[in-house]
Amino acid sequence: MGEPANSSAIAAAFADGPAYVPYLVVGDPDYESSKAYVEALDRGGADVIELGLPFSEPIAEGSTIQEALVRSLDAGMTPERFFAFAEDLDVDAALVCMTYYNLIYQYGEGEGPRPFVERAAAAEIQGLVVPDLPAEEADPLREACDEFGLDLVFIVAPTTRADRLDRLMERVSGYVYVQARLGTTGARDDVSDQTTASLDRLREYDVPKAVGFGISSGEHAERIVAGGADGIIVGSALVDIVAEGVAEDLPTAAVADRLEALSRELTEGAERGRRSRAEATESV
């Protein structure tokens, strides 16, 4: 493999200060509300937005995100509508698509991932995260991403062994998604020791490290950035807000306001983390 190409937009998002990388399921609970929600994340300071394209068998997700994926599918989301949605968005953040490999593989005419990546590039999507695609199976997608200038993000788990880590890091670009603890996605109150251990293992690799899985407050964000993360990925805590909006039948604007407010809390927390890390470095 040659050097993976880097999307300049994602590199820029990590270049100045810790990146805030929120995730929402596109089309949850419907197209128009979802558009308002993603734009609220952007106003709240998102640097990169991970847009979830729902698959019917999401084996890597916990119940919060799984239910959101079902809401979106029930409302008629398809890959084609997903791309239209991305084109429709008015945001400054770089866009990353998170989905499962079967949807990428099946898209368009002919075999393989190329048509999906070509279409994603046309929709100005800058990168992909594919939770069920291991490095060993990723070369066709990596080649397509290189051809169209997309980043391909891989997830590193606390249990990833050293030999696998090398294989992943040869193929990753944009940022590496550091899974903060074992398990599927879902908001938790603890910040795991596994996070610190994972960041230590990744220190030697020259790619931004974004930590995800379980971040739900500004205080979490602060601790994780202070601990060495270059970015924070937040999914379930945001999807929870959308789910509450559905359960309580709240107006779209009210849900969007909550998403924007949590986003501000998270970006401010991340910034505090950056300052305390800088101070710690200076005092050494």
Added chain:
Amino acid sequence: MSETDTRTTEATDGAVPSRRPGRERGRDDGKFGRYGGQYVPEALMPAIEELADAYERYVLNNEDGFMDEFRERLAAFGGRPTPLQRADRLSERYDTEVFLKREDLLHGGAHKLNNALGQVLLAKYMGKERIIAETGAGQHGTATAMAAAHLDMPCTIYMGERDINRQRPNVFRMKLNGSEVKPVTTGRGTLKEAISETMRDWAETVEDTHYVIGSIVGPHPFPVMVRDFQAVISEEAREQAIEKTGGLPTDVVACAGGGSNTMGTFADFVDDESVALHAVEAGGSTLEVDEEEGVAPNSASLYAGDEGVLHGARTKLLQDSDGQIMESHSVSSGLDYAGVGPELAYLVDEGRVDPVAVDDDAALEGFHRLSNTEGIIPALETAHAFGYLEEHHEDLGERVIVNVSGRGDKDLDAAIEETDQRDVPNAPDMSMFTEGI
């Protein structure tokens, strides 16, 4: 039962009993041509690598005498070998020799114990402390619960809510054996949702938990490992056929859902080129799919599916044009799965396995035919193989082995209800129950 005890010395004294020529496929890298692989979240990767290592050591190389203990327990606890029985009336009806491989006589009433016992024992050798499993019809769940109780391991079984209601006796059996049964409410509440949910549990608990997958599906090494545990069916059947008839069968027939009884019945015959292999899938109500509703009213992924990635493997799937997995259907919940083992997908593409579909009506007729002619009430899954025999016996050779993968006690309510909704010509008169059933 002396006539059934036909294992030759070759089968019982081999130091490396599972190294047989027909079972080399997929062992090295989990690939069957373009199928197979390890499409799993990164968090699960170390667990399946650890499992692949344990498979190599204990199953392939018989380390610490694992395979010896497995065989001993299959005999003592499971009741192996199961007989290969000549079906006299079916032989007469079709004017061909029909032999039944009686996996319905295995402990628990289905072939499922072969795999469950193998995996739970392997988990013990690996030092795992907890067992999880998914189940559709409940057959794999009950087999896993039995094996876990037998080997004193705590066990949690995930089962779709809809399946729980369709298979109440199996739920009771799992609970009686001390397993916890967790209902899965997502999606339509059937097997594919239960598999996804079990993978989620495993992602959080991999360090001390083994996931006993129920078929030759999922990421490597599950497809080869489950095949090797189930291959005892074909190993026995092949030797029994030679002993009883002096030669190989012309045809081997097995029903196919995920494919574990199918591949177990075919494994040692794959290299016998003269033996035709027929995988009988559930044709449901029709082979047409409803793209709009995302429903395939069948479970015929070998016959009607196309290539994709599901539950950790590249295989043949029932999916819509976007790649979303369809809701499958069959009168038998054990065949009700939108995917199939990657090895079977490969053998179908290679032309080695003949995929055929039998619809719900023909399966029910097969159910009644075996019940009233041979005195064997088959599982509704198994009944599909007998539906095929009725429809295609003229295309078959002079000596046919059909795998009776399970007994039908679990299906009596469903069979009577489904029969009641149809005009099944060979069904008994159940009209005395028309009130207050």
